[in-house]
Amino acid sequence: MFLFDPRNLLFAAKAYGAAMLALYIAFAMDLPHPSWSMLTVFVVAQPLAGMVQSKAAYRVIGTIVGSAFAVFAITAFNGSPELLSLVLSLWVGLCVYATVLEKTPRSYAFMLAGYTAGFVAFPIVDTPAIIFDTAIARCQEIILGILCMVVVSQIVFPQRVGPQLMGRLSAWFDDAGRWSSDVLTERTAGTAGEADRHRLIVNAAALDALRVHARYDTPELRGADAGIRRLQRRLQMLLSNAVAIQDRLRTLHRTCPDLAEAWSPLLADAASWIDGSAGSDPQDRQKSRDQLLARIDAAAPPDGEIRRDADAMLVRSLAARVRDLILYWDESLTLRETIQSGERVASREEAPSLHRDHLPAALSGAAASVAVLLCTGFWIATGWSHGYLAAMMAGVGASLFATLDNPAGAAAKFLNLAIVAMLLAGGYLLFVLPAVTSFPMLVVALAPVFIPLAAAIAVPTHIPVALPVLLTTAATLALQNTYTIDFAEFLNGGIAQVIGLGSAVVALSLTRSLGADWTVGRLMQAVRRDLARLAGGDAGLDRRRFEGRMYDRLGGLVPRLALVSARPEGRHLMRDALAGLRVGLNLLALRRDRDRLPPEAAAELSRVLAAIRGHFAGTGGDRSTEDLRTALDGTVARLSAMETGPAGTEVLLSLFGIRQALVHFQRPA
Structure with missing residues (x-):
């Protein structure tokens, strides 16, 4: 069990200690929302120190950018609630779009920039004069939590x-x-x-x-x-x-x-x-x-x-x-x-090019914008005092799961766990916190819930359950220097969270409910599209870009194979993708060697490349893979009869390699 693993307990103790340190300092600084500092610690907490610093850096960037946009939006559109809602919803959608496209740790900064703007702007739409103070306080709360977690992770038994x-x-x-x-x-x-x-x-x-x-x-690895x-x-x-x-x-x-x-x-x-x-x-x-x-x-x-x-x-x-x-x-x-050996490698190896699909990114961005607009529209129409919280949670729910194949299902699970967390927080607010009279007592009171949950998030398989409960509990407690309980306020806040997350579920269900099959189909379409570009001589697709995208696609296919392997064609997806990689590498070699051939041989090669391009682009009519293999055989026979020199030999080998790979790689009907 994860609770009895010393590594998990050490991680939980570090995370909880950093959270309490952040909460204490936030109380001492009299920040408006100390619980956000505590919550941030758990958001950036990772077992390894470098992961903490990486996530922390991007969270700081995202928070500052999002806060700055909130200041701009409130300043420019505070006289028009409808226009302000539209601008903020479009901003969240744009940031989600960038999050899905940016498949590196940098994507976290885009996601934070999106919903942070709503967190800063929505609560103070009726008091725009305090937008600068609110934005600064938000940045202080987040950066405080980050600094506490970074310091603890670096000092207390650091794991590099x-x-x-x-x-x-x-x-x-x-x-x-x-x-x-x-x-x-x-x-x-x-x-x-x-x-x-x-x-x-x-x-x-x-x-x-x-x-x-x-x-x-690890500084020695930077070189x-x-x-x-x-x-x-x-x-x-x-x-x-x-x-x-x-x-x-x-x-x-x-x-x-x-x-x-x-x-x-x-x-x-x-x-x-x-x-x-x-x-x-x-x-x-x-x-x-x-x-x-x-x-x-x-x-x-x-x-x-x-x-x-x-x-x-x-x-x-x-x-x-x-x-x-x-x-x-x-x-x-x-x-x-x-x-x-620690030596610096004399290499200018560029970062690999990654596969990026704009359609799911755009659909995810649209879902986020729609979810926020639904909540802001309801807020404006009803004048409900907690409508801002619903809009905030809609942005969060639509952002957190945008990169998944089934984001609606994940958001729905998050909603169910958030309800459990709200009940847990309600128990604290009604029965535990009234008896707490000092900060040490608060630390002891929170430990039985937060330490086990922190230990659970050290185990990847438990994160989908433990993290939503932990974060929602911390946010719902909304700890302040002075304790007051307003049951109506608590109930309204809980309802607003449910409505906001529910809106995200609805919007994602309407736009991103296509699942792993659709994602796999998009990946394979991208493979065929790149092969058509290579056969057509597209200078914008060189070997580095092609290989980087292909290995990224292969990495994306593997975790989805179990979900699509029940279909007959699904069982051979990896084989087909690897065959596509080999076809592409041979096409690159043909493109390199064509200029070294005599004119007649180069013309013959251009004709078969046009046939290959039509095959993978889907513009070759009813030509089957077997027809293309026959065309390749004919080209090989004709080139073999010509005097083409060493370059011709390389071309023959590349054409043969494509023919071999086509045994596996089929064009979809």
Whole structure:
């Protein structure tokens, strides 16, 4: 049980201690809403210090930006409640749109900027003269809570992200090497092999998140940041090469088992080199690598043979992929050793390009705007004194879950848990707090509820339940320097929260109830769209951008596979996506080599690229995948009969690679 885990209890004690420290200072400073300082501590609390600092930094930015916009909105539109409501609702929607698009920790700043504006502006629409004081107080309360959590996390048994990152990186590195070795020796068959591949893809995404956080609490890793990104990219490229090798070995066993048997000893030696290279001396490793590459080059069929024999083309393609696998692994080992030694990696590796889908982002933004408008419209129409709270909670509910496949379901669960939290807070307000006469007594009184809830949020599986209860309880208590209980005020506040969160549920249900199937379909459409762009020669899509987006999409597919695998086509989604990656890499190679071909050969290649573009763009009429494979065979045959030089050989191999990948990657009907 999580309550008996010492690490969870330590985290809970740190978070609760920081919350009480923030509350005490807020009382001493006589801030208007001390409970917001306490609540902020739990919002930014994370088990690792770097995660706390990262989240804290973006929360500060979001709070300041949101408060500044609230000042602008109140100052500019205080004479028109309707226009003010429209402006604030559109601001929340715009920030949610940016939150969904920005798939890095920076997205937290956009989300905070959105609903913070409502938190500052809505309660004082009738007293606009105090907007500056309100905005400053809000920033003070939030920053106070953040500072308390950051200081406690850094001083009291700090847990650094850096060691976690290096440990995870080493584990992922070992998994990648083991899986690559298993591919070469053909030990990755069935569901176990697929599970290994999926784990590598998911862990790659998790590593990137840790890398971002490690910059905040492990200074020695800041100089290695570019090197870690480069290492991630090399290992991802190694993964795509291993998948291509796996595919070619299966084809070789099916079409020419004698050749497959002849290559087995060399592939086994390559696997042994990968297994034994991690701890070897760099000079010895380089020597054995060069010997292995020389053997591969000697065993690969020459240019003339691959132009006459399809089996020779397959073997040459296999040799090229194995050669790349060895080179990527060797470079990865060098990068890993450099990073572990603390040396600065001389690399200008750019941040990877990520997949961004504007449609779900726009739908989420529209849902947030509609939810806030519904509540502000009801508030204006009825003149209800607590309408502002409903509008605030509508913005929160629509913002928190915007990035999920089923945000309406998550918001509905949050609403149910918020009701439980309000009942819990009501018990405190009616029966516990009246007996509290000092701050130490308050600390003792709150501990039985807040410490177990804080321990629960240290466990990812418990966060969806524990965090809503914890935050709503802290917000509903609304602790002040002086205790007063107004049951009508409490009841109205509870009703307003229910109406606000309910409005968010309704708005999200109307716009974002399409689920994982729809998201997966959008991801696969994006893959096909990029392949069409590559075949069309779009200069705006280079290798870095394409690979970054594809690996991001692969990471997005893995957690959704369990939800869509019941459908026949769903079981092969990952296979199709990986095939799409290989098609794209070969298209990039064709684009690179086309200018080096003679005019006649370049024209022939352009024709087949146009056919590929039409296939993936859906403009090729009724042309099936088999028709496209036939067209590729024809192009390979015609180019093989031409004098095209070394560039022609590379083109033939790339066309063959596309043909192989098309066995798996199908255009939807």
